[in-house]
């Protein structure tokens with residue numbers, strides 16, 4: 180089967196059309212069959228009771244005229260003939276020896292007839308039977324002699340009437356033909372109406388697919404809006420939500436790229452300015468050369484730091500499978516970090532204190548965790564005041580270890596708190612500007628902690644200080 184046909188069969192349009200058609204046709208067919216059947220049954224039963232009442236009247240006359248002994252009674256003969264012609268049938272009169280004494284077809288007179296119905300009728304019952312296959316009604320009526328004086332009843336014979344039902348059949352065939360025409364007309368209309376309804380119902384989905392295509396190609400509105408059904412409204416809402424998220428992601432990617440370019444360009448621009456100005460001076464004193472070269476060296480250092488930070492971020496963006504896990508003594512790790520940062524803290528006149536509540540060993544990536552915690556403590560020192568302090572504490576329970584980095588620094592404004600973990604984000608304050616940094620530190624810290632399946636939280640009050648709480652599982656679960 181070609182893909183097009185398969186697609187059509189699977190389509191909502193086809194299913195709706197099929198449903199409408201089936202719903203229209205099946206009741207029609209059942210109704211027609213039921214109607215024809217009930218017409219036949221009813222017509223046969225009316226015909227039977229008509230003939231039965233005629234036959235009973237005739238049976239009485241046969242007995243009262245003693246026709247069984249005087250078959251030459253002309254009046255009875257006429258009536259028997261009449262009954263036979265009116266109903267297009269045959270009448271037999273049978274005496275008590277089962278001999279046919281009268282046959283309106285004059286075929287079997289004098290012959291014997293023994294059938295179940297005839298015998299039953301000799302017991303005084305009227306028997307009616309409809310043979311639908313051979314299309315005739317047969318009925319037997321007992322010829323009963325009643326002697327009222329002696330209260331006596333005697334069956335003298337039986338009258339058998341068999342009548343063809345051809346006329347009923349003709350009628351029912353005619354009815355079948357005319358209802359078939361009606362049915363075909365109704366099926367055709369149902370399919371037509373069904374197609375229109377199916378097309379109408381599916382339209383909003385077509386509209387939706389066209390709008391999505393437009394959005395995909397970059398034309399048309401920025402949001403999907405098909406408000407025909409509750410379902411389409413819901414799908415549109417979900418789609419627009421997804422679109423919004425994609426736009427945010429795209430915007431943040433673009434912003435990241437432009438930030439990276441900008442950050443990488445700044446040190447280069449400074450170096451270029453320094454080099455140009457020293458070149459334009461002609462024979463400048465050696466001291467000036469040295470000073471400018473030192474400045475250029477600083478800029479190169481800054482550029483190297485940015486590139487290294489970017490590299491660690493890119494590395495951490497990859498899967499957690501890149502973690503190099505080993506069992507590490509966290510107390511020693513923190514002591515080492517503090518020892519390294521001590522000179523910077525002393526230069527800033529900031530007191531650096533480590534408080535270990537218990538010995539802790541955990542399965543961690545030593546390099547990445549060192550980077551993460553160093554960034555936090557370095558920030559505490561950098562964004563501090565003179566004679567301030569940074570307190571680092573380590574604690575643990577049976578599942579996690581906790582590192583708290585608390586400082587007495589400048590704090591972070593409320594509106595900036597949710598952004599500080601973003602790449603290149605720096606709180607926009609002249610103070611923060613004069614302190615060196617790329618704004619990548621906290622992004623690296625957060626990534627490293629998340630890779631360890633840990634969590635980081637920040638609390639800060641402007642002008643009072645900041646607390647970073649870190650929680651990391653003691654054993655690493657990949």
Ligand SMILES: Nc1ncnc2c1ncn2[C@@H]1O[C@H](COP(=O)(O)OP(=O)(O)OP(=O)(O)O)[C@@H](O)[C@H]1O
Nearest residue numbers: 558559562590599605606616617618619620621645
């Ligand atoms: N302890 C803190 N106290 C006050 N402000 C902070 C603190 N830690 C971070 N910040 C603010 O959050 C910003 C982002 O910090 P982050 O560590 O990511 O970048 P950075 O320190 O500026 O540069 P980098 O760490 O890459 O050298 C900082 O610029 C600073 O404004």
Ligand SMILES: [Mg+2]
Nearest residue numbers: 554558620621
């Ligand atoms: Mg930092």
